[in-house]
Amino acid sequence: MSEQMNFLKLSTIPLNTEQSLETDLLEPVVFNDGSATTTGFVRFTLQRKGILHSHSKLLLALKPPTTVSNGFFPPSVGIGAVIESARLMCGNQVINEISSWGNFHSVKSMMISNENNVEREQYTTGRGMSHQFIYTAGDDSQSSNVGFENGREYTGTALNQQPFARMNGVVDASGYLNSSESPTYSIDLSDLFPFLKVHQLPLAMINQDISIELTLTQQEENRACVKNGVDAAKAVYTIDRNELKFCADYIFWGDGDDFQKYMEQNRSQTFSFVDHRLTTTSIASTDTSVIRNIGMANRMVNRIVTTFQNDAGTDVSILNKYGNLAMNKDGNSVVGGIEYNIRYNDRFEYSSNVTNPAQLFTLSQQAEGVPSIVREEYSNEGDLLTTNTYEGSIQNADLGGQFFFVSTRLSAGRVGERGIELHLTLDSQADVTTMRTWSEYLRIGVLEDGIFSFYNA
Numbered sequence: 001m002s003e004q005m006n007f008l009k010l011s012t013i014p015l016n017t018e019q020s021l022e023t024d025l026l027e028p029v030v031f032n033d034g035s036a037t038t039t040g041f042v043r044f045t046l047q048r049k050g051i052l053h054s055h056s057k058l059l060l061a062l063k064p065p066t067t068v069s070n071g072f073f074p075p076s077v078g079i080g081a082v083i084e085s086a087r088l089m090c091g092n093q094v095i096n097e098i099s100s101w102g103n104f105h106s107v108k109s110m111m112i113s114n115e116n117n118v119e120r121e122q123y124t125t126g127r128g129m130s131h132q133f134i135y136t137a138g139d140d141s142q143s144s145n146v147g148f149e150n151g152r153e154y155t156g157t158a159l160n161q162q163p164f165a166r167m168n169g170v171v172d173a174s175g176y177l178n179s180s181e182s183p184t185y186s187i188d189l190s191d192l193f194p195f196l197k198v199h200q201l202p203l204a205m206i207n208q209d210i211s212i213e214l215t216l217t218q219q220e221e222n223r224a225c226v227k228n229g230v231d232a233a234k235a236v237y238t239i240d241r242n243e244l245k246f247c248a249d250y251i252f253w254g255d256g257d258d259f260q261k262y263m264e265q266n267r268s269q270t271f272s273f274v275d276h277r278l279t280t281t282s283i284a285s286t287d288t289s290v291i292r293n294i295g296m297a298n299r300m301v302n303r304i305v306t307t308f309q310n311d312a313g314t315d316v317s318i319l320n321k322y323g324n325l326a327m328n329k330d331g332n333s334v335v336g337g338i339e340y341n342i343r344y345n346d347r348f349e350y351s352s353n354v355t356n357p358a359q360l361f362t363l364s365q366q367a368e369g370v371p372s373i374v375r376e377e378y379s380n381e382g383d384l385l386t387t388n389t390y391e392g393s394i395q396n397a398d399l400g401g402q403f404f405f406v407s408t409r410l411s412a413g414r415v416g417e418r419g420i421e422l423h424l425t426l427d428s429q430a431d432v433t434t435m436r437t438w439s440e441y442l443r444i445g446v447l448e449d450g451i452f453s454f455y456n457a
Contacts, residue, residue: 021250021252022252024250025245026046033219034218035218035219036218038218039218040217043213047250049250050252051201051204052250055249057189057246058192058245059185060184060185062224063238064235068232069168072161072166073165073224076110076323076402077105078128080102081102081320082102083102083187083215084214085101088213089212090209093454097276100280101192102222103322104276105191107324107407111371112372115130117129117372118130122150122162122165126165126183130150131148131149134388145384145388147159148390159388161390161391168182192214195274199273202263202269202447205266205267208452219237219238220234220235221233221315221321222320225391227391228317228393234315268446269447269448272445274443276438277296281434281436282434283426285432287426290426292422292424293419294437296420297416297418298416299456300413300414300441300457301439301440304408305406306437308324308325309434309435310325310431316393323402325431326379326380326404327379333383335357336427337425340355343421345415346418349410349411353423357379363407363408366409367408368407371403376396376400377402380400385400442456442457443456
């Protein structure tokens with residue numbers, strides 16, 4: 001059996017290998033929902049059996065306040081808006097950790113196709129950034145704009161969320177609280193910890209506690225959105241404790257004592273995986289030139305992702321605070337400029353600063369994949385998005401220039417002692433308060449006689 005498969009690597013397995021699956025619904029061992037101004041905390045501890053399936057799910061639901069009748073999750077991140085940071089622990093060691101996970105998730109979610117979003121993700125995760133053509137009234141032969149799509153028809157110029165997704169906390173005339181209408185969504189374990197898209201955890205071979213620790217966003221504003229002009233702003237959403245569970249799938253290979261023999265024959269295992277380190281920089285409206293050392297000295301860094309956010313974003317909008325801001329557009333539809341470069345190992349990644357948004361998009365696509373977004377959403381250029389509304393908010397105002405990010409694959413090998421320097425010249429960034437950069441770097445895990453140890457490659 002040891003010659004048939006490598007349980008740490010997600011790959012094709014032999015057809016003659018018997019597999020069984022066991023599922024547990026785990027309750028959190030620690031739960032603190034936080035408050036309107038403080039973050040919460042949740043911890044799950046996994047049982048030491050089988051191999052943990054990388055697509056195990058975290059189940060979550062919110063209870064809306066009585067001031068909200070049309071609450072919804074930001075379609076760019078869905079239920080991910082509830083998670084501030086995620087950490088996978090082995091004993092007292094950190095295996096994988098991502099800070100500002102919701103913002104990081106907003107970038108990764110751009111890579112999901114429109115079809116997948118509208119047909120699957122809006123039902124399972126609450127994400128639903130899909131697009132459709134908006135045709136000119138009386139002329140079905142020509143599309144003048146692109147707008148949001150969720151499977152419903154527009155009522156005039158207005159589109160609302162699907163009925164199942166509506167969060168309603170209003171008490172009706174009979175005194176009935178409608179919070180039971182709130183949907184329950186899931187987050188994939190491999191979305192929380194991206195290295196699990198390649199590897200699986202052999203829980204049966206680990207003699208240490210494996211736990212998942214999640215920091216929850218503040219209850220006020222950040223967790224969900226409200227219908228513009230209808231519901232009260234700064235709504236406070238609480239976690240529905242009855243729905244909070246971790247659905248753990250454990251895989252067992254072989255029949256009889258085959259798996260036990262496999263563990264005895266493979267008492268020492270080594271594998272490589274990637275982790276992400278966040279560097280956050282506050283940006284004032286007067287900052288036009290930024291040189292930021294993001295560290296990562298003496299590490300093998302594969303790529304870096306940089307985004308710009310307004311952390312004061314409110315829930316009376318389509319994306320809440322999870323928009324990734326491009327340069328501002330002035331009254332003449334002229335978009336501000338940007339110059340971008342990376343310096344490390346005493347050299348610049350690009351021979352000259354990158355100033356063309358189309359080139360930045362190409363570099364980002366080569367590093368991350370093809371985003372399922374339109375040009376105006378990425379760079380704020382053009383006039384394609386519709387002025388129709390979604391849940392009372394005008395789409396081109398809330399979506400234009402809200403999906404901008406820059407990603408670079410590094411080509412000069414291990415980073416030297418001076419670390420990585422991010423060089424930026426910004427123009428017209430009055431709305432930006434924070435620049436976030438995630439560095440993807442290589443780590444090594446060694447499992448020997450039931451004890452896991454980790455170090456940087």
